[in-house]
Amino acid sequence: MCGIVGLFLKNPEMEPQLGQLLSGMLSTMCERGPDSAGFAVYGAAEDGRTKVTLQSPNAAEDFAKLKAALSKDKKLDAKFSVNDTHAVLSIPSDKLADIKAMLAADFTSIRTMATGENIEIYKEVGNPNDVAKRFDLAHMTGTHAIGHTRMATESAVTTLGAHPFSTGSDECLVHNGSLSNHASLRRELVRDGMTFNTENDTEVAASYLTWRMKQGMNLGEALEKSLDDLDGFFNFVVGTKEGFGVVRDPIACKPAVMAETDDYVAFGSEYRALVGLPGIDKARVWEPEPATVYFWQR
Known part of the structure; x- marks a missing residue:
């Protein structure tokens, strides 16, 4: 099932609150993914x-x-x-x-x-609240962050199998869903020099985007191309040095909701992940469209 949260801060004055806000968002997703958790935080370089x-x-x-x-x-x-x-x-x-x-x-x-x-990634097996406390997420600062809670359905419950996956400099990806052609795509990527540490299909998706960007695509173009090349159902939330992006498969069967104010952009697998954010009552809240790439950057 899994749960995803993401927070991109437009207002630099909120950067000291990044970890605290993401920690609260991640806590609401424990029931969606109790096996392991992880988060990527983009801080000062x-x-x-x-x-x-x-x-x-x-x-x-x-x-x-x-x-x-x-x-x-x-x-x-x-x-x-x-x-x-x-x-x-x-x-x-x-x-x-x-x-x-x-x-x-x-x-x-x-x-x-x-x-x-800029990027730092922390992930471990265990209850997401416990994982967040182990690494003191609530006191981390930065410009944007992505978190994930995992319910393992296709691979073992291990630290390496937890999300996020990072396969390129300052890049990371989290995923809710399942890819049906990840094995064949993995073989193609290996032939082109990509390496893998797990059997998780999400690592294949992360490597795919890195591979496309090494060919000269920007992130938006790579995400657009993924809609043609990746078969299955998925929500991807991707982090880069400059910002973060969201894309859903053409059917969009996995839940997703976004909110935007003058201060931030937020993503959650469920609306309850966003309700504790400041100013959420005045935010523009919407469900991301299928097969549509959204991206925000500083």
Whole structure:
């Protein structure tokens, strides 16, 4: 079933409230997806630096070893902060290849959740309220964020199988629905050099959009093309460095509602996810049209 929430802030004065507002929205979706939860938060970038969000099933041991290794190599100029089972590594952008090589060679149990100037992704198995509290979502700040609660129907309940999925720099995708042609599409993407960490069909959708944008499409064009190439029923909410987009399949059988004010744009799988937002009583509220791409950016 799954539940999706998204919040894009137009008003910079609201940025300190982003985590608190998204946490409240995510809490209402627990019944739609009690197995696991995750969220992507787009925060402030540092000039010339890239953030890498990491996760480990042996976080205390792995992150202590990684922190020690990073401290020995002063040329990496790494900043490292741990948040429960996740950590955010900030490095000069020209050192990204070096970090990837280090992780692949010496830290094989550490997984990369996201890479980009702005994005951080946190996701774990468990009740969505508990997941949000573990990572202190309510105190996170930023410009926009996407959250997801999962009811696993097509793959195992694991951290890697939880949403969001990130397959490109500052890109992420969450999904409510099911794709019928994800296996054949996965094979095509693998032939073109894309790699996968799970059997989840949502990772295929995320990789598809990244693949299309590598071919020169912008996000809007990639989402339009997905309506031709992806077979099934779905609501996609996509995050980028600049904003977020929404698209529903041509049948639009999965529920979705949006609201817009001068201060924000919000998405929810149900209207109850939006009722706690400030000014919702004066918002323009509507159901997104089938096979129609919506996108907002800063």
